Amino acid sequence: MPDPVVLKSGAEPWGAKPRRALSRRNIVLYGTLLVAALYYLLPLYVMIVTSLKGMPEIRLGNIFSPPVEITFEPWAKAWATACTGLNCDGLSRGFWNSVRITVPSTLISILVASVNGYALANWRFKGAEVFFTILIVGAFIPYQVMIYPIVIVLREMGIYGTLTGLVIVHTIFGMPILTLLFRNYFASLPEELFKAARIDGAGFWQIYGRIMLPMSMPIFVVAMILQITGIWNDFLFGVVFTRPDTYPMTVQLNNIVNSVQGVKEYNVNMAATLLTGAVPLIVYFVSGRLFVRGIAAGAVKG
Amino acid sequence: MTGQPHAGRPSQLLRNLNAKIASIPMILTAVVIFLGGTIWTVVYSFTNSKLLPRAKFVGFDQYERLWAAPRWIVSIENLAIYGLFTLVFSLVIGFVLAALMDQKIRFENTFRTIFLYPFALSFIVTGLVWQWILNPEFGVQSVVRALGWESFAFDPLYNSKIVIYGVLIAGLWQGTGLVMCLLLAGLRGIDEDIWKAARVDGIPMWRTYLFIVIPMMRPVFITTLVIIASGIVKVYDLVVAQTSGGPGISSEVPAKYVYDYMFLAQNLGQGFAASTMMLVTVAIIIVPWAYLEFGGRKRA
Amino acid sequence: MQHSVSIRDLSLSFGSVSVLKDLNLDIGEGEFLVLLGSSGCGKSTLLNCIAGLLEPTGGQIFIRDRNVTWEEPKDRGIGMVFQSYALYPQMTVEKNLSFGLKVAGMAKAEIDKRVARAAEILQIGPLLKRKPSALSGGQRQRVAIGRALVRDVDVFLFDEPLSNLDAKLRSELRVEIKRLHQSLKNTMIYVTHDQIEALTLADRIAIMKSGVIQQLADPNTIYNMPRNMFVAGFIGSPSMNFLHGEIVERGGRPAFATNGVDFSLDGYAAGEALQPGRKVVLGVRPEHVKVDEDGAEEAHRATVDIEEPMGADNLLWLKHAGHSMSVRVGGARRFAPGTAVRLSFDMGLASLFDAGTEERI
Incomplete structure (x- = not known):
């Protein structure tokens, strides 16, 4: 027996409420997002188009217009022959310095911090939390406060101005965030696993190498992303702890662009800027979600 | 009820030896560098060290000189303006973007990638690209003038009155994506049922955000605030790349003051005093926060 | 309404x-x-x-x-x-x-x-x-x-x-x-x-x-x-016992046969749907299974496998003709494992399902 209301259902609301794709809400929502996205993309766009123009075109046109005549000359110059005031072999020297700094710094800092985080999470010993607290609070101390004592220590050790010294500095300052990251991650793994391994007779290093390490690949990748981008982008430590021939890329870039000698070549500057930003950008675009996870894990739980 | 307090905590020294060995780098870093280095710098800020540190104490001389230096005053003013606006704008913009991103939108990943990519770039790159965009001869100003608005003037990097706002624009571009991401993670952590309950109660969306969701996100906001704030105090590379402190000294910041006095002007005592002031600034920010966090943990 | x-x-x-x-x-x-x-x-x-x-x-x-x-x-x-x-x-x-x-x-x-x-x-x-x-x-x-x-x-x-x-x-x-x-x-x-x-x-x-x-x-x-x-299996704890078998005729009246054992369907209200030869599933709740300790002929004899005393009642797990079956009895009735009991069902409260459609008959 049909219900009376069903009989007139043809004119009645049925199913999902019809919505226009261009509702006011959607226009405001996507409109705002698009405008914001344009603002964020604009500098990248400007960098790219500027780096592909010749200097005459730059002087005539505006910075937003696409290149009329595409030239890769600025890129070649930025890489190989741009002058920093000291030498004229371009960014390539800085690039290789940065590679020599970033690779060992990343590996050593992650190794030290992961073992440390594991010790803190699973092998708590008396006093560990005190040191850890100092470490975390220390992460908020401006680097400027600690820089000079480190200079003295490194000078005493005879490695001030060397890449080794800079690697040690990066390991030190990467420690708070990385230790926190690993400690929290290892603490989130089921404790039974650790207990079972201990009952099976595995020791400190065995549990780390055979159980924790294989289970924690994602967090190692997150830590690598954090460190590679962080160390590559560093400027302060580079300028303080290296000499001109071992300057990392960021320092060299700044010297090229802000060097007061000669005519400003904006296209070369932008090509150099893009070249320096390329490594972290590639890491960012490739890692995507893990990058987000890294900053969320490192920041929110901190 | 809660079990024996000493259960499962072996006290033998040898049993945890490996853990202690593994913690040596952390202990050295924490004690020697973070604690020792900080104390050393604070102590030597009371000396008249010039090219090399010398333990010749001169009381508050360095601090008196510091606060009498116009360059330091400008640095502090700049830091205050930059800091205040960065906090307000990055929280507001970051939250608005996060709230928009939380509307079950299409292309969420694309938008997030776009908003966050500047954060992957260094301050040097950020400073240089905005130096170029804000270049009055070729950048935004000239483009707007070319559109017919001849009197348009926007040249922050060449105008000492507004130069710090030019730095601010670049800083916000680099950092708001991070704030958006942190706050979005916070928004996603809100129980779905809260939203449903508010809808059943007929509470409009903006009021739900304002009176229910934002208060619930207090911990996330505080953490974000601390992260932004500690970044502000450290701001250095951005200014070096974008303005080199100029025009004149009008965009100087404390971190640059410290570096210049320590490594260029060879006036270590002055650098130590300035860095100690930075430390005090940070302490003013994080001590209340740490107190809250620590107090909260104790109660739990 | x-x-x-x-x-x-x-x-x-x-x-x-x-x-x-x-x-x-x-x-x-x-x-x-x-x-x-x-x-x-x-x-x-x-x-x-x-x-x-x-x-x-x-x-x-x-x-x-x-x-x-x-x-x-x-x-x-x-x-x-x-x-x-x-x-x-x-x-x-x-x-x-x-x-x-x-x-x-x-x-x-x-x-x-x-x-x-x-x-x-x-x-x-x-x-x-x-x-x-x-x-x-x-x-x-x-x-x-x-x-x-x-x-x-x-x-x-x-x-x-x-x-x-x-x-x-x-x-x-x-x-x-x-x-x-x-x-x-x-x-x-x-x-x-x-x-x-x-x-x-x-x-x-x-x-x-x-x-x-x-x-x-x-x-x-x-x-x-x-x-x-x-529905039968979802509701009730422990679940209803399901016995797979078919309808047979015994003395002019329908009965349920499984693994060669017959159970009279007297008391089950279904009428002519119970044609002999139809494949069915008999569902009986644990409390509708009856066990008696007085001796039984071979066919209806079951053995107590496990006893789970629950206070108010007592849950038995029986073995019968290759099936395992749960039975709920009063808490006072205790059975040692291995005890042989006579098995019968309260057909008025049992359910018969078509083996193909799984629908109630």
């Missing part, structure tokens, strides 16, 4: 995944209806559709004969109680109760009156100035019910409201919800996966599986006359 809530041909799919399929349901004025099923069966989805928190892909929803399919939740005349309570954590209990009313622009005096009434009914008066974090789980759930109560609506929706509570509190609040329903006489729709909650609270139970209502009936019918094998 006026229906409080009517659902017509409701369907909902997310992309290609269909969660609800052409669902029809009428809920009477003042009825307590329980939607029961395991997770993923669509029961919460259905409730969210009724609340207006999810948009159906097709079909209509009527509340008090008003088509509310396109209406906002707040305009539907419903109140809802959530599993996680969903109290606004930064507001006091009083503010939690009154916030929605205040936003709706209700006069202060009326708000106070309603809050006072809800507090009285739920006995949360002393808690009004507290924040949710200072309340116990049971108290929070009471406040959550109060928030629905102050809305003064016809239909209450409960989404697994007791699942986050411990067993003792759960049974206490169950009684309170029942008492609340008896005094308020509102229509209540209650989602749960707990069959005890369903059986004790419901006027009618709708058992759902894969977005389809399997059976809609009062608890007694659901328990004793399950419409298909899914």
